[in-house]
Amino acid sequence: MTTPAPHDARREPAPTDDRLVIAGTAYRSRLLTGTGKFKDLDETRRATEAAGAEIVTVAIRRTNIGQNADEPNLLDVLPPDRYTILPNTAGCYTADDAVRTCRLARELLDGHRLVKLEVLGDPRTLYPHMPETLKAAEVLVAEGFEVMVYCSDDPILAKRLEEIGCVAVMPLAAPIGSGLGIQNKWSLLEIVENAKVPILVDAGVGTASDAAVAMELGCDGVLMNTAIAGARDPVRMAQAMRKAVEAGREAFLAGRIPRRRHASASSPTDGLFF
Amino acid sequence: MLIHLNGEPLRLDAPCTLAALLAQTGLAGRRVAIEVNGRIVPRGEHAGHALAEGDRIEVVHALGGG
Numbered sequence: 001m002t003t004p005a006p007h008d009a010r011r012e013p014a015p016t017d018d019r020l021v022i023a024g025t026a027y028r029s030r031l032l033t034g035t036g037k038f039k040d041l042d043e044t045r046r047a048t049e050a051a052g053a054e055i056v057t058v059a060i061r062r063t064n065i066g067q068n069a070d071e072p073n074l075l076d077v078l079p080p081d082r083y084t085i086l087p088n089t090a091g092c093y094t095a096d097d098a099v100r101t102c103r104l105a106r107e108l109l110d111g112h113r114l115v116k117l118e119v120l121g122d123p124r125t126l127y128p129h130m131p132e133t134l135k136a137a138e139v140l141v142a143e144g145f146e147v148m149v150y151c152s153d154d155p156i157l158a159k160r161l162e163e164i165g166c167v168a169v170m171p172l173a174a175p176i177g178s179g180l181g182i183q184n185k186w187s188l189l190e191i192v193e194n195a196k197v198p199i200l201v202d203a204g205v206g207t208a209s210d211a212a213v214a215m216e217l218g219c220d221g222v223l224m225n226t227a228i229a230g231a232r233d234p235v236r237m238a239q240a241m242r243k244a245v246e247a248g249r250e251a252f253l254a255g256r257i258p259r260r261r262h263a264s265a266s267s268p269t270d271g272l273f274f
Numbered sequence: 275m276l277i278h279l280n281g282e283p284l285r286l287d288a289p290c291t292l293a294a295l296l297a298q299t300g301l302a303g304r305r306v307a308i309e310v311n312g313r314i315v316p317r318g319e320h321a322g323h324a325l326a327e328g329d330r331i332e333v334v335h336a337l338g339g340g
Contacts, residue, residue: 059339
């Protein structure tokens with residue numbers, strides 16, 4: 001009989017089989033990243049790789065007529081055969097504009113169905129316009145889109161979006177680009193506990209600990225752009241975010257200790273010799 | 275013939291298809307999606323789609339966004 005080898009503390013922990021499943025596809029990474037606001041396409045690529053992101057958001061905009069045909073294109077740097085491209089409806093203030101943008105994205109990406117729906121309320125807060133968001137979600141789901149939806153952190157509306165058939169619900173932590181971190185843990189927790197689809201925090205993360213807190217609450221993933229692209233060193237911040245999301249997820253799965261008001265000694269209180 | 279391409283007026287000297295317009299504006303072979311008067315014209319139909327006076331054409335692509 002052989003004795004099992006002693007555990008080697010220097011070895012990396014065995015990879016777990018913990019996957020994020022969205023619309024039937026399993027992803028290793030729970031960090032989704034945006035591709036806006038980077039210095040150039042090379043920085044976009046390096047930060048995306050450092051984040052370990054498998055799903056990346058893109059915007060749909062008019063082409064520049066008369067542009068240099070050799071100019072590199074975002075989808076050359078992040079090819080759709082390596083990344084799941086998540087076209088967004090950023091900049092839309094009505095359900096009609098959002099639906100139109102998704103239809104164009106589907107044509108652009110050869111029948112691609114996964115989209116990030118966001119309908120904004122006003123340019124100052126960039127808060128989700130929930131009545132228009134609900135309307136657009138209904139149309140898009142009926143047209144066969146797989147909708148990941150940016151929304152307010154209202155548990156009732158989040159549930160409604162799930163019932164409409166959205167494949168992931170993505171409440172904000174704080175306003176887009178604000179970096180304020182999670183402003184309402186309790187409503188996020190309420191959303192997470194009642195959900196049957198993945199819940200991702202989308203928008204408002206400022207630094208790594210914000211992402212870790214979101215994951216510790218039980219969120220299935222985090223989507224961010226400005227926190228990485230706007231950091232002094234975006235590639236390094238992308239790496240920090242990857243670690244934070246992984247650490248937060250592990251901590252959630254491990255189950256934290258309850259909070260208590262008084263101390264609890266870590267060393268035995270028996271066998272004292274003084 | 276006057277059309278509007280991405281919001282800008284453009285005069286074409288001769289009858290033109292969507293594919294020819296793309297070639298003329300340096301967009302041939304690029305990954306784009308196109309609407310003519312608010313309706314998507316699928317990629318496979320660009321070559322056969324003749325443009326008409328007053329058409330409003332939108333050519334879009336993917337770029338960085340969050």
